[in-house]
Amino acid sequence: MNALLAGLAVLIIGDSHMVTPNHLITTLHDDLVAQGATVDTYGMCGAVAADWIYPATVSCGKAERHGKEGPEIDRTANTPTYQIETLLAKHKPNLVIVEMGDTMAAYGQRDFPQAWIYQQVHALTGRITAQNIPCVWVGPPWGTEGTSYHKTFTRVKQMSEFLATVVAPCQFIDSTQYSKAGEWPTIDGQHLTAAGYKTWGADITSSLDQIAPQLEQRP
Amino acid sequence: MSPVMTRRHRRLTGLALLAVAAALQGGATDAAGDQLYPSGPPNGVAYIRFVNLAPREVTIVSPSAKIAIPADDQHRVGQFDAVTPGVALTGSAKLGEASKPIDLKLVPNEFVTVVATAEGANGLTLTVFRDVPTEFNALKSSLALFNVDKGCAQAQLVAGGSHMSVIAGVAPGAVGRRMVNPVKAELGVACSDPAQATPAKLGQLAAGERYSVFVAAAGASGHEVVAQRDEQALFRP
Numbered sequence: 001m002n003a004l005l006a007g008l009a010v011l012i013i014g015d016s017h018m019v020t021p022n023h024l025i026t027t028l029h030d031d032l033v034a035q036g037a038t039v040d041t042y043g044m045c046g047a048v049a050a051d052w053i054y055p056a057t058v059s060c061g062k063a064e065r066h067g068k069e070g071p072e073i074d075r076t077a078n079t080p081t082y083q084i085e086t087l088l089a090k091h092k093p094n095l096v097i098v099e100m101g102d103t104m105a106a107y108g109q110r111d112f113p114q115a116w117i118y119q120q121v122h123a124l125t126g127r128i129t130a131q132n133i134p135c136v137w138v139g140p141p142w143g144t145e146g147t148s149y150h151k152t153f154t155r156v157k158q159m160s161e162f163l164a165t166v167v168a169p170c171q172f173i174d175s176t177q178y179s180k181a182g183e184w185p186t187i188d189g190q191h192l193t194a195a196g197y198k199t200w201g202a203d204i205t206s207s208l209d210q211i212a213p214q215l216e217q218r219p
Numbered sequence: 220m221s222p223v224m225t226r227r228h229r230r231l232t233g234l235a236l237l238a239v240a241a242a243l244q245g246g247a248t249d250a251a252g253d254q255l256y257p258s259g260p261p262n263g264v265a266y267i268r269f270v271n272l273a274p275r276e277v278t279i280v281s282p283s284a285k286i287a288i289p290a291d292d293q294h295r296v297g298q299f300d301a302v303t304p305g306v307a308l309t310g311s312a313k314l315g316e317a318s319k320p321i322d323l324k325l326v327p328n329e330f331v332t333v334v335a336t337a338e339g340a341n342g343l344t345l346t347v348f349r350d351v352p353t354e355f356n357a358l359k360s361s362l363a364l365f366n367v368d369k370g371c372a373q374a375q376l377v378a379g380g381s382h383m384s385v386i387a388g389v390a391p392g393a394v395g396r397r398m399v400n401p402v403k404a405e406l407g408v409a410c411s412d413p414a415q416a417t418p419a420k421l422g423q424l425a426a427g428e429r430y431s432v433f434v435a436a437a438g439a440s441g442h443e444v445v446a447q448r449d450e451q452a453l454f455r456p
Contacts, residue, residue, distance in 0.1 A: 050453055106259025111327035116264040116301070118355040119451050122427045125357070149258070168357040168426070 004212035006036025011091050013052060013084065014099030014138075018043025019063045022194040024099060025071045027201030033068060035205065040091045041065045042082050048103050049120035052084040053127060084127050095215060096128050097208075098170065101140035102190055105159040108150030112158055118166050125170050134215040135170035138204055139163045141196075142181045147189025153181040171211050178203040264454060265325035266299035272367060272435045272445065273314050273337035279321070281310035288335075296431065296447050299330060301454030317343035326351065332394075334367050336435055348394045352429075359398040360424040364389050364408065367435040368442055371410035374434050378404045382413035401426040408434045408444045419446040 010032055012018070018025045018041060029041045044051060045060035061075040062082065088096075104117045121137075128135045139160045143151040156176060164172045184196040192200060271277040271288040272295065279286050288297055302308060304327040312319050312335050325331055332348040346367050354361070366374040366389045376386040376395070385406070386395040403423040407416025419432045429449040437443035 048455075050455060054453055056455065103258055106263075109259060109261070109263065111263045111304075113259050113264050113328065114355055115266065115328050115330070115352065116260060116454060120453075122357055126427075162355070166355050166357045166427075 002035045002209045002212060004215075005032065005208060008037045008094045009091060010037045010039045010095045010097060011087055011093035012039065012041040012097045012099065013082070013087070014041075014043045014097075015047055015101075015103050016043065016045040016060070016191065017099055017102075017197075019045045019061055019073065020191070021071055021073065023191070023197050024201055024204075025063055025065050027197045028097075028099075028204055029065055029201075031201050031205040032208070035209075037095075038067060039065075040067075040087075040093070041071075042087060044081060046103055047081065047100075049098075049100060049117075049124040051081045053120070053123055055083065056081045084124065088128070088131055088133065093133060096133055096135040096170075097138060097204075098124065098128075098135060098167075099138040099204075101138075101156075101159050101163060102143075102149075102151070105140065105151075105155055107152065107155055112155070112162075114162055117159075117162065121163070121166050125167055129169050136173060136208065136211060136215075137163060137167040137170045138173045139175050141175040141184060141192065141200055142179060143184075143190050143192075144182050144186045145189070147186075149189040151189050156181075171214065173204060173207045173211070175200065175204070260301075260454070263304045263327035264301050265304040265327060265329040265331070266451065267302050267308065267323070267325065267331045267333065268297040268299045269312070270297060270332060270334045270433065270445075271295040272433060272443070273335050273343070275314060275337070277335045277343075278313045279310060280313065281308070281321075292445060292447075295445065296433075298450035298452050300452045304329065312343065312345055314343040317341045319343050319345045321345070323347065328352070332365060332431070334365065334433065334435075336367055338436065346392055348392070350394050350396065352396065354398055356398055357427040358401075360401045360426060361396060361398055361429040362386065362406075362424075363394055363396045363429070363431050365394050365431060365433045366391050367433055368410070370436055371434060371442060373410070375409050375413065376419065376432060377407050377409055377413045377416050380405070382407070382409070382416060384413070399424065401428075406432070406446070408432060408442065410434070410442060417442050417444045419444045421446050421448070 025041050032039045042064045044058045044062045057078040063073045065071040160174050160176050277288045304325050308323045310321040330350045334346045336344050338344050364376045364386045369391045374389040378385050386397050389395040401424045406419040409416035432446040435443045
């Protein structure tokens with residue numbers, strides 16, 4: 001148990017890496033609970049940063065999990081999005097973890113839409129930090145190439161480097177540091193195997209342990 | 220609903236229509252093809268805004284919408300609206316009886332600013348500024364100087380009592396940009412002697428935000444400066 005994480009109210013939000021039972025909604029969530037934190041996790045499949053700010057719908061499901069309860073998965077088509085300000089008001093977290101990158105990286109497209117990414121990332125971090133809540137942004141893992149997701153190592157690297165410069169004042173965790181490109185197997189190019197999510201969740205928790213002393217505490 | 224809200228809603232609706240029309244003209248081809256879930260905008264994104272530096276209202280007409288840009292400082296700088304790169308954006312700008320055509324194609328990630336001024340042969344000139352920013356940093360503020368003044372050969376943005384140069388050598392029709400620390404600074408625009416700079420009031424700069432300063436001709440030999448934080452409309456693919 002980490003003394004700095006113990007007792008924290010942690011809100012985790014993310015994309016499809018949070019929407020299936022054996023994904024981060026289980027592994028990262030459990031790891032942080034084991035550290036003594038109170039954890040609430042929300043995932044929205046295919047969601048970009050703006051979807052957490054402005055009401056919309058997501059087409060491929062969403063999920064949430066609270067404390068030691070199991071995940072609640074909603075695969076309803078066109079289900080309304082979770083809104084960050086509602087979640088902040090509801091859970092009053094001491095730390096927000098945002099896991100997002102794959103949905104905005106424009107895989108399969110020649111041009112990297114950095115202005116479009118910047119606008120919504122800055123808007124989302126602004127909503128969180130406006131309430132003086134420290135936050136950590138977790139970037140995407142390498143994944144694998146040659147699938148229908150069109151994910152490439154070059155674009156993942158580009159996205160990770162870009163996020164590193166634009167998520168401030170949130171801290172950034174670069175998930176590509178945890179493995180070599182293509183080292184973690186995937187089931188479809190983007191989503192890891194159950195073993196991969198276990199490793200990724202443990203690695204993120206280890207990084208949070210190291211970052212924890214740097215996180216400004218809520219006044 | 221307040222008058223401001225009504226006008227803003229009209230602007231948003233009008234430019235959203237313009238953007239949608241542009242997307243439809245482009246055929247909205249998804250380069251990713253059989254991608255399971257979307258990642259990023261399928262056609263890339265560029266941004267366009269209109270700025271009215273004329274003394275009266277300017278109207279922008281596209282094939283699908285018509286918007287009015289007031290001439291007061293609070294509303295004369297429009298927000299950036301997302302459009303599809305590579306698609307012809309056509310229409311016209313009108314100031315009273317004067318009219319000028321608009322026919323632009325933007326490249327991905329480009330920010331285009333179309334500035335209307337009450338000058339030229341028929342009393343209306345459109346100056347198009349093209350800017351493809353390459354640097355985004357949430358710890359810095361991005362300042363841009365747009366020179367709309369043909370009589371200002373080398374515009375510069377200066378700061379503080381010592382008139383330290385922040386952006387220098389911006390020719391008419393050009394834009395200069397620089398990332399700076401988010402500080403509260405007394406900014407001004409000079410065309411010759413920095414000590415004679417015209418104030419550009421932006422107040423405390425915020426980290427991660429982008430700002431535009433426009434300098435235009437005013438009177439026989441004066442300069443008008445308009446400065447404000449950039450606004451960008453939300454775009455979902």
